[in-house]
Structure formats: C-alpha cells, structure tokens
Amino acid sequence: MLMTLAALLPVILVIASGYLVARTGLITGEQWRGVERLAYYVLFPAVLFRTIAGVDFASLPTFDMGAALLSSIVAMVIALLMLRPVLERVFGITGPRFTSIFQGTVRWNAMIALAIADNVIGEQGLAILAIAMVFMIPVLNIASILVLSHYASGTTPSGAKIARDLYTNPFIVSIGAGVIVNVLGIPFPSAVDDTLEILARASLPIGIICVGAGLDLSSLRRPGPALTLGTFLRPVFMPLIAFGFVHLFGVTGPAQTVVIIASAVPSASNSYLLARQMGGDAKLMAEIITLQTLAATVTIPLAVLLFG
Template sequence: MMGVMQGFALILGIIGAGYLASRFGVVKGDQRLVLNRVAFYVATPALLFVVLQRSDPAVIVSPVILITGLAAVVVAGIYVVVSRLWFRRNLASTTLGATSAGYVNSNNLGLPVAIYILGDAAYVAPLILLQVVVFAPLILAILESTRGNQRGAVVALGRAARNPIIVASMLGLLVALLDLRVPEIFLNPIEMIGDASIPMVLLSFGISLHGQRVLQAGADRPAVLVASGIKLLVMPALTWVLCLAFGLNAHETFVATTIAALPTAQNVYNYAATYRRAETQVRDTVFLTTFASLPVIAAIAWLLAA
C-alpha cells in the first residue's frame, strides 16, 4: 500500500506546485493552456510511443483486460443514459463525462498500483494499449466533430486519426508487433520528452484550480457527481460481477476489480482543455476520483487480495 500512497503523493505534489505557481502569479489565466498543448501534441505522443513500443500486444486479449474494457464501455453507456434522463448536455460534454466515468489512470497511478498491489506492472501495459489505440481515437473523433466540421463523422474520424497521440500510439504498436529495436540515439530524446508529459498535465491541472472551487453550484455539479460515482463505485462493482460471470479465478478477479477502481485519467482533462470543452466538469471529476479512489482501492485489496 505504501507504493500507492507514494503514487498519490507524487500526483498531488505536482498539482500543488501548479496551484502555487498560479497563486503567486508565475502563470496567469489561460497561459496554462500552453502546457496542455505541448503535452497533447508533443510530450504525450512521445510517452505513448515509448510505452507501447516496449509492450507485448498479445496480452491485450487477456481475460483481465477484456473484462476491464467491457466494463469501461458499459459504464460509459450508463453515464450517457443517466445524462439523457437527468441533465441533458451537449455532445462534447456528454462524451467527456462518459469518458471520465470509464477511462482510468493507467499510467502514473496504474503503474504503482500494478507494481505494489498487483505485483506485476505487465497488468497495466495492455490497458494503456486498449485505451490509446481503441478508445482515444473514438473520443478524439467526436471532439473533432464538435469543432464545427460539417462534412460528417468520417472526416472527423480521419482528422482524429492524424492526431499525434494516435499516430505515435500506432507507430509504437507497429514497432512492438514487428519486434523492432529502436536505436538508443533516437529513443533517448523521445523518452526524455515523454517524461515531461505527466508533469505538464498535472501542473496545468493545478493551475486551473486557483480561483476555482470544486463542485460549485451550477450545471456541472450533477455531471461531476454522476461520473465520479460511476467511476469509483459502479465500475469496480460491475467488473467484479463480470469476472464472476465469466469464471475468472480469484487473482484475476482481484486484478481486474482493482484496475477498474483507478481514478479518472488526467489525459481526459488534457483532452477537455485542448479542445476547450467541459473543462470544469472534467477537472472536478479528476480531482474527486483521484482523492476518493484510495480508500476504494484499499477496500478492494482488503476484501479480495486474500
């Protein structure tokens, strides 16, 4: 559990540094968007290329990842249904809310959880693969379509496919599939740039908190509460039920349920900030789930680890 605490402390420390940078006027207002744009178009593609070119694509068909992926799709659908019945939002806000409910923090929190609770970082790599190769193109295509593109979803999907995050992910996957070795002279600078991705997103996230209160009264509050509740409670519970239904063993059930309890990924906030859609809604959801996921993960470890 100490490793998970260290992972949370790391994330919150960088968010706190961003908040202080804004509090003392080092960064003001929308200047934080420079961090988001550099992260989105440069650093995150580098990070994903590095992670995926080292992965084993075969493990994406493991029962744990298939169950977790299915649960993510189902809870996203639940969010859309609840949203339609309770609080109608535009396409971008609904998409980002559904993404917040099912897109887990598989990197900077998923890795310490995998190492220190699950005992193997290999459990997380295929989830990263699934999210960036399957889920991200669909999310980005929808967000592209909200920019006023009148030529249809196919064109929007084509534009999303040219997005640097998707291009870098596909290149990394191709390198892994072909079992190629990238020369260190090329890989080292890519790794260094990729290492900056998560800190930049977290700093921007912290900057956005200055002058704002989480869960302010308004149209975003129901969306935040629903997405957070689905992410923290419904997704792990649904994953546990699916594991039992599909006959996964005790350890696989523990792994899948723990992964499902991870908080909403900061990448979702990066998407929202880059496209200037539902930023406050996503920011609050990431904030709440990051804090509240720790006791949920601890409870799962206590109940299922044995």
C-alpha cells in the first residue's frame, strides 16, 4: 500500500496546490474556466490521440477489459434504479437528489484517472485507460442524461442532441481519430509527434490542478443520507463490482489495475454542470464531488491494494 500511496501522493499534492492557488486568488473564477477549457478541448485530446494512435491493440485485452467495465457500469445502474423507491421511502430522497447520487456513483473523473494511471503504471497505463474511455464515456453520458431527464425537473434532451453531445465530445473525437490513424497505419511527421508530446506532458498537471481548484470546502454541510450515499457508494462498491467482472472476463495485470483505478476515482467534475442544466440537485452534486475527492486519498490506495 505504501508503494501505491507514494505513486498517488504527487497527484494528491497537485490537487491540493490547485485548491490553494484558487483560494489565494492568483487565478480568478473566469480565468479558471479558460484553463479548464484549454485542458478539456486541447491538452487531454492531444494525449488521448497520441496514445491511441501508437498503442498496439493486439497486445492488450481490449474487448475483455471493455466488457468488464461495461458490465460493472450496467450492474451498478441496475442496482441504483432498484434502490430508488427504497431511498425515497426510507430517507425521503427526492428525484433530483437521487440523480446526484446516481452521477456520483457511476461517473468518473478521467483527468484524475489518467494522472494516476501514468504515475502507477506508466505509458502503458495511459494507453489502457484511453481504451477504457472508448467504452465508458458514451455509456455514462447517455445513462446520466436519461436518468436526469426522468427523475429531475429539467427538459428532456432529444435523441439528436444526445448524439450531438457525444460526437462533439473532444475526448471521443480524439480517441476516434487516434483509432483511425492506428488502424490505417498513417504516419505523422516527427514535428507533429513532438508537438503532441509537449501538449500531453502539460495535460495531466493542468487537468488535476483544475480538479483542486474546483473543490469548494465551504459548501459542505453536515452529512445526511443523500450526501453519505452519494459520497461512498462509488469508492466502496464500484471497485468491488469491477473486481468481480475482471475475474469473470479474465482481465489481469496492468489492465486489471486500470479497471480498478477507473472504478475508484471520484465522480466527474462536469457532473455538477449537467445537474445544474437538467434540474438535478447541483449543490448536493458539488458536495459529493468534493467529499469523494478528499476521501480518494484513502479510498484509491485501498482499492488498488485490495483489487488491483
């Protein structure tokens, strides 16, 4: 566990530095939005494209890993939907609050996952995680939108809008472009590769600094059932479910570790934006993300130690 924690400690410290930078006012709110957009639309797509374009798919358990991840997601989605009436009857958790618990449990922060995979496994970890994103991002986006449209008070998006959100997602576009380049064996000049490498090196530190800047400790209130469930269902049960499916599909080695990392990291930061746009409980969503990120200093090392 000490080795895993040592690999995670730099990521944790960079998240903390982002929080401190934001609280000192060195970078203001609107400036942070610009940094986040730079990471989301330029830097992370660069690392994903370059990684996927150069990975040897034949040497990795691509489809077995994808099956394990998708099975884990589907199992958790079904469990949450079955629990929905119980949560309302026992704890009085309304539809909008349930959507925040749902997003907090099934969605994942790809920026943190990439940084951890790079630190724990190295370049191969980035490649495996990029492949995992191919399977996870579309499914999680669609599931979150459908649950919010059904249980929250927001406007139900059309099928065309859901499709547009997916094919304009910079992560999906960059992964798709990388797959095309890889499969067709298209070479690109060394100058282009060097440029992408520079952008890729910048992506992880900037991305996780933005994660730290987004933490809002002042918004936290005394934990109730909704906040407790939303915070701990994911780090406790998702790695356990994923562990069962990686064994079922025969996924081992670094790929198994990546599946556990993807299952253990906190919920995606943009879950808050989706909750706000579609009538979910945005305040609860922000609290869940904050507490999960703080708890990740303990829960991720334990998950990797026990299941990775």
